[in-house]
Amino acid sequence: MSGLLRICTAGSVDDGKSTLIGRLLHDSQSVYEDQVHSVKAASKNRGVGVIDFSLFTDGLKAEREQGITIDVAYRYFATARRKFILADTPGHEQYTRNMATGASTADVAILLVDAQQGVKVQSRRHARIASLLGIKDFVLAVNKMDLVDFDREIFEGITDEFEEILAGANFHAIPMSALGGDNVITKSDRTPWFNGSSLLDFLETVQVTRDLTALPFRFPVQLVMRPDREFRGYAGQIASGSVRIGDRLTTWPSGRSAHVKRIVTYDGELDLAYAPMSVTLVLDDEIDISRGDTLTAEPPHVGTQFEAEVVWMDERPLDPARVYLLKHTTRTVTAEVSHALLMNQIATVTVSTARPLVFDKYETNRITGSFILVDPATQFTAGAGMITNPVRDDAPVAAVAPVSAAERLALMARRAGSDAEAVEAVRKALEELLT
């Protein structure tokens, strides 16, 4: 079992998300006593009875004044069995962006539904975003069961609806009262008809479907280490799979190969390394490798065009006439996107990049299948993308130079957002052509 489980939560405003998280932290004793005191005092000021559990999670001052959570907040708790990182993703109008952020690193999503109100349009949307971001394990927390007398039929009606929405995913439905603590940490005797496990029990034991080490080896190079003349190593974090001394690896996009000579770490050399370790690889042949290249054992997709689902997160709409910076693994390139998008919109688009990317489909690999789009005018992280399909599934090497060198240079210069960018793009392209 993994020692670390990453969770995200989703629900509409007032479904009880903050209360639930506050209770998880409080009851699993991850809230410190002085925080309890200050929250008790604040609860009094706001005229709320006993403890307002939601105050453990509502962070920034402005948010407290408005009584609403507006940004992703990360929470940490641990039990004897597991350690948890929980992304609390608020459900107001920014929720698409916040949910995408929280879900991007999560293994499990907790979807909250208010038992009195049933499945809302928003609930469907949350489920869809979480699925889109690659979550395969869900908890459906049907909350405020105390307000419907812990009625079994209401619970089952909501569960059935979700069965359809989440077709294909694993999900565990729990009748719950976050306020009363029913089925949060321990099973409640107010739901004798419920045979499943409590929320915490489930989280402690769930076997996450994703296993990074079973995927093909992918190693995006972060840094070339040259501390002295003798040593030349490639530092990075293994995105997926594993690597052994003697393995034959190919560097992309150039397509040149060499064998692994050493796997270097501060704690000594290894014979075997696997995801998500951070290591430094030394190869037996001096092939040219730089930051942004990816080492693999089996060929990945290499290309300058692909289809992707893009979530737009900036107030300034996505403009297909503009050039964006695209960061994918450790490589940043300029890119154009086929369609316009408004904030919080999600759509399938075609992305064209000035230089080739080394990628997989997002559904098979979250690290090599994801990218962000940065607006060069503001440097804001404006979009998040998940690659669904390569557009030209050419042989990897052929994809590098589909047009003549002169054409490529002209194209790049045209695509650039400014003169400085154009000069830089052409310089990089020339470097690439000449090496």
Next chain:
Amino acid sequence: MLDPAVAVMPRLDHLRALEAESIHILRELVAEFERPVMLYSIGKDSSVMLRLAQKAFFPGPIPFPLLHVDTTYKFREMIEFRDEMATAVGARLIVHTNEEAISDGTQPFAVGTQRCCGLLKTKALLDALQAGNFDAAIGGARRDEERSRAKERVFSVRDANGQWDPKRQRPELWNLLNAKLQPGESIRVFPLSNWTEIDVWQYIHVEKIPIVPLYYAKDREVIVRGNSLIVQEQPFVVTMPGEQPQVLKCRMRSLGCSPCTGAIRSEADTVPKIIEELISTRQSERQLRIIDHDQDASMEMKKREGYF
């Protein structure tokens, strides 16, 4: 093509997973910025960061200098430890003090803790970053420390005045860190974002990382004041009528300036005992730092002004 040996690959335990993530963050930082600097506060989190930096760039040296913002009110043992560590890891150490404020007589009892921190920590830090022309500063803050930190990004942008705008935070997805800045902006980088206090201690234990001896319980001369034990190292600490120094077995849970950092009664003189004590006593570490209690949401105020 599934290698059966691969299918049964062990999983990284949670400390190694956190370590790998932090190393990734440090390497991204060094790849993307020209003049990074590590804020070295001498505390346990800094000790862990230093080890992670050694690991991230091995077999090379740590490729950035360490910056200590010295208020001149740190414990003597901290300064000794700082100088030893810098030599041991072979990193360049920059020490910066707001000399002007010190010669104006700035100290917490004269000007109040808020103004004292503002001048000796926040202003000194911003001045030092500017003087060194640093474009990125690495800090040891953790999201579990305090509520406003829970929403902090790993790569966190500061405006031209070094200030933080919680409303303009960039979304941070997957492990993709946006290092692009507009003119005048700078960045704070928090490689320990996802670590908890217990993780830090467990890591110190398994890695045998050296820490300042003040963290270990021993007999010390203190003044008992409410819940805090005040170690009298500075000449200007005011003794209230009836207060008598007494010898108690105690330790520091977090290290700050000696006038403003209380000790706790403790028998924990080893790392495992400290971990045990943490799990059983359960009081958050900042409680003993007087500064955070000045006003509601005071940490958020300080962060907005440019404090780490």
